[in-house]
Amino acid sequence: MAENGIPAAQRGRKHLLVREYVRSLIVDAEPGSPAPSERDLVEQFGVARMTVRHALDGLVAQGLLERIPGRGTFVTKPLIDMQMRLSSFSEEMERRGKVPESKTLLARRETAGPGLARALETEVGSPIVHWERLRLADSQPIAIQHVYLSLDTFPRFLDDALPSSLYYLFADRDLMPTWGEDSVVAAVATEEEAESLELEPGAPVLHISRRSFCREVAVEVTRSIYRADRYTLWVPVLRPEHLR
Amino acid sequence: MAENGIPAAQRGRKHLLVREYVRSLIVDAEPGSPAPSERDLVEQFGVARMTVRHALDGLVAQGLLERIPGRGTFVTKPLIDMQMRLSSFSEEMERRGKVPESKTLLARRETAGPGLARALETEVGSPIVHWERLRLADSQPIAIQHVYLSLDTFPRFLDDALPSSLYYLFADRDLMPTWGEDSVVAAVATEEEAESLELEPGAPVLHISRRSFCREVAVEVTRSIYRADRYTLWVPVLRPEHLR
DNA sequence: ACCCTAGCGAGGTCTAGCCCAGTTGGAAGG
DNA sequence: CCTTCCAACTGGGCTAGACCTCGCTAGGGT
Structure with missing residues (x-):
């Protein structure tokens, strides 16, 4: 059970890498602008499409992204604005x-x-x-x-x-x-x-x-x-x- | 591939069949009682495990089910976990x-x-x-x-x-x-x-x-x-x- | 009587494809 | 010039496996 130096959070969680990459793209993207297509992300990260879909699922569930079949995946209007921000x-x-x-x-x-x-x-x-x-x-x-x-x-x-x-x-x-x-x-x-x-x-x-x-x-x-x-x-x- | 017994109207939506089946099971199940295991559902419905997982994902997102790694999937207490957004x-x-x-x-x-x-x-x-x-x-x-x-x-x-x-x-x-x-x-x-x-x-x-x-x-x-x-x-x- | 371990079954993650249905933009034809 | 049609996208759904870790438990050894 010895940890081999790799943090537990990083082992076998490629979908989180993809998710956080996309999140970083859309934090200050304009509402309505397109996110990378699923197949582009597949190529960029060298992962399976199911993995990319799983990654995006999380952002869609949080209301940050919106999928439109046949067109693409787009940044939604942010749910939260000035006050409810991550602050101490x-x-x-x-x-x-x-x-x-x-x-x-x-x-x-x-x-x-x-x-x-x-x-x-x-x-x-x-x-x-x-x-x-x-x-x-x-x-x-x-x-x-x-x-x-x-x-x-x-x-x-x-x-x-x-x-x-x-x-x-x-x-x-x-x-x-x-x-x-x-x-x-x-x-x-x-x-x-x-x-x-x-x-x-x-x-x-x-x-x-x-x-x-x-x-x-x-x-x-x-x-x-x-x-x-x-x-x-x-x-x-x-x-x-x-x-x- | 062309398994049939189901009307063509619902083709290509097996995960919904699984989801509604599980939902019907848990509607009047007691909180904490286990849902069927993913692999059981795979066998029952003759679908891939990813499909079953997708089906259960929806119920987990709705707060009806809770996954516990190593133990199983369980019916949650009826607590409504609502996302803050401008909706009715x-x-x-x-x-x-x-x-x-x-x-x-x-x-x-x-x-x-x-x-x-x-x-x-x-x-x-x-x-x-x-x-x-x-x-x-x-x-x-x-x-x-x-x-x-x-x-x-x-x-x-x-x-x-x-x-x-x-x-x-x-x-x-x-x-x-x-x-x-x-x-x-x-x-x-x-x-x-x-x-x-x-x-x-x-x-x-x-x-x-x-x-x-x-x-x-x-x-x-x-x-x-x-x-x-x-x-x-x-x-x-x-x-x-x-x-x- | 105790503890440890091996195994089993649970969910978690991932792959490398497949076909489908919408959308879109440009090329071919009227 | 306009329309039609198709090819090249998009996401949606699905397969049939793989390997991982975690929680529990039944046996076996002490």
Whole structure:
């Protein structure tokens, strides 16, 4: 079972290479412009067409691409514009004109359970950093944020001083996330969460789980619990072309 | 190659046969119960495994099935994982393979307060339609939806029969929304909401407020209250080039 | 009684083709 | 000049295998 030096995320996953290549093409392409044809990608990457189709399937499912039989594959209008972008808590708060602050509640080594291993694309039992912080804006508690990183990706994380911003760390290691996916759900605060957030237990909170990727590599998983009375998520949306 | 027993109308769509067969199996299966294995389906239907996988991909994307490597494919809990985009409740539910339904709780003329007036870009005291519906998927209550329209924009709304879909009405009047903005916040169900949604009062709910625009015109304001246990939001995010 | 391992079956990925149905643009013919 | 038609694309669907890793379990050895 010894890793032979090749990162687990890279072994036998050609479709991710293709997908991230195409994603990089369409991030700042104009809506409606054509993506490379499937057969062109087959030639470029020297893979089977099924592999290319699988790669594009993911982008179509995310609403970034649209297939039109007989014509080609085209860049859709982006679903997300300015506000709902991949940015850090600090960036978000600064944009809202507030002073961000954070207090570390916990920073320790753990081992990956099945869920985390899958999300971070590592193996069950592999070493993980769990960093829990209370996040404040203008000295008022806003959220509890759990960050999970693979220690294989950030080996010296717990040896060095904790970074002031996670995103500086990503930039240093050339792993700045380029895209991600958020899951949003409502919940009520547990007793522990209520205490940290200065809420009554049972008060509503917003759970936002995020997986961030740099190219095709899963970089971080965060689970944030926001006070519903101090945080509203704002998402601009566009109507997908094919529904008009 | 020319296996026949099936009408020519459906030729070349074997994956749909497999998909609908599996869907029929899992409609009233308990969450967590296993679906047939891919290789079993290959034998049952006499198709290639890629075809079976394609069939199951659709059900996985709709959130009906969950794949677990090494174990099998299983029926998920009925949680609706909805992608944030400007589309109607019905469209989203159909995309998820569920049967949408709605019950009108209220439909009357009101006058705009300051908040609504600003949101709909009319004047305070101007006539407004307030339409409240209970929204269901596969006969299970999912959300309460309050729709507010300006009676200046839709003068005959309350005189005609209520439309089966609001978006048909928009299409008729050439006011199909092209973009919008959503505000998302967590809350707990009021007694009244809990009753309609078949929840305990105090259970977590997701409030989604939407303003939809057709070009520069504010067309509708909706305020929806979703059951948190049956509804999550999925938001893909991209990091803009200039922040990298 | 314990642990370890081999094997089996699950899904994950990939190949190198095949034919089909739409779309399109240019060449041939009126 | 215009129309018609076809060839060269596009994606959609499908085949019949291959090899990989993961999760579980039944046996076997200690």
